[in-house]
Amino acid sequence: MSDNDMLYAVADGVATITFNRPDKLNALTPPMLGQFFAHVDAAAADPAVRVIVITGAGRGFCAGLDLAVIGSGVGGKGVGAPPPTAPRPAPQWGDDIGPDMSRFFAGGWNGLITSRKPTIAAINGPVFGWGFILSLHCDIRFAARSALFNATFARLGIPGEKNAAWLLSRLIGTARSADLLYSARRFDGAEAERLGIVNAVLDDDALMPHVAAYAANIVANSAPRSLAAIKAQIWTAQDDCYDQGFVASDLEQDRATQTQDFREGITSLRDKRAPAFKGN
Incomplete structure (x- = not known):
C-alpha cells in the first residue's frame, strides 16, 4: 500500500477521509482498510472535529475489496478490524452521552456508527461491495448522478458480508433489501434515492459543494x-x-x-x- 492510498484532512470542524487509488476505482486493500478505521478513530477522538465526511478520489467512491485480494485467503473477518468478540476499543469522546451504544455495537467495523460524530458519505461514483457497506455504516449519504451501486455478494458466491443485510434491512426494509442482495444488480443514484439509500442525488459537480455546505451548517449550528x-x-x-x-x-x-x-x-x-x- 502506498502511504497516499488513504488521505485524511481536518478543516473548519470537518474531517475528510478519502479513498485514494483512483486508477483502481479506490478498491480496498487490507492495509487501506486498517488505515481507514484508524482515521475514523482519530476523527472521533479529536475535539476539533464535529463532522466526518467519507469520499473517494477521481471518478469512483470505492469499488470494494481489490480483486487481487478476493480468493487469496487474506480477506475475511480479520481484515482491517477485530472480530465482534474483540475487547471494546478505548473510550472516545461522547461515549457517556445518550443511550449506551455498547449494548448493541462491539468494536470493529462499526466504528463509523459508534463514533459520536455525524458521518456523511459523499458518493461521487461507483460504490460496490465493501465500499457500499462502508457507506451504509454512515449516518447520511449523498450521491452524484453518475454513482453506481452494487451489492455484489451473491454473484461472487458469498453471503451479505460485514452485516450488509442488517444495515440494508434497517434502512429500506426486507423486501427491497432482498431484491438488491438476491439479484446483485447494479442501480444508479436516482434509484438509490427512490429506495431511500441516499438522502439526495445531485449533479456530479454539485456533490462536494453540497456536502461541504451541509457539514458546515452542522458545525456552525448544532x-x-x-x-x-x-x-x-x-x-x-x-x-x-x-x-x-x-x-x-x-x-x-x-x-x-x-x-x-x-x-x-x-x-x-x-x-x-x-x-x-x-x-x-
Whole structure:
C-alpha cells in the first residue's frame, strides 16, 4: 500500500477521509482498510472535529475489496478490524452521552456508527461491495448522478458480508433489501434515492459543494453534545421499546440542561445570533 492510498484532512470542524487509488476505482486493500478505521478513530477522538465526511478520489467512491485480494485467503473477518468478540476499543469522546451504544455495537467495523460524530458519505461514483457497506455504516449519504451501486455478494458466491443485510434491512426494509442482495444488480443514484439509500442525488459537480455546505451548517449550528446524544438515540432506537427510548431521552434532557452548550443555545436564540458551541 502506498502511504497516499488513504488521505485524511481536518478543516473548519470537518474531517475528510478519502479513498485514494483512483486508477483502481479506490478498491480496498487490507492495509487501506486498517488505515481507514484508524482515521475514523482519530476523527472521533479529536475535539476539533464535529463532522466526518467519507469520499473517494477521481471518478469512483470505492469499488470494494481489490480483486487481487478476493480468493487469496487474506480477506475475511480479520481484515482491517477485530472480530465482534474483540475487547471494546478505548473510550472516545461522547461515549457517556445518550443511550449506551455498547449494548448493541462491539468494536470493529462499526466504528463509523459508534463514533459520536455525524458521518456523511459523499458518493461521487461507483460504490460496490465493501465500499457500499462502508457507506451504509454512515449516518447520511449523498450521491452524484453518475454513482453506481452494487451489492455484489451473491454473484461472487458469498453471503451479505460485514452485516450488509442488517444495515440494508434497517434502512429500506426486507423486501427491497432482498431484491438488491438476491439479484446483485447494479442501480444508479436516482434509484438509490427512490429506495431511500441516499438522502439526495445531485449533479456530479454539485456533490462536494453540497456536502461541504451541509457539514458546515452542522458545525456552525448544532451542539456537539446534542449530536452525540441524537446519534446514539437513532442507532439504538429500533432495538429498544418505546418506554426504554423515552426514559433514555428524558435522562439525557435533564443532563443537557446542566451544560454550557444548552445555556449557549438558549442565549444565542434569545440574542438572535449564531451559537458558539464548545461541546460541554
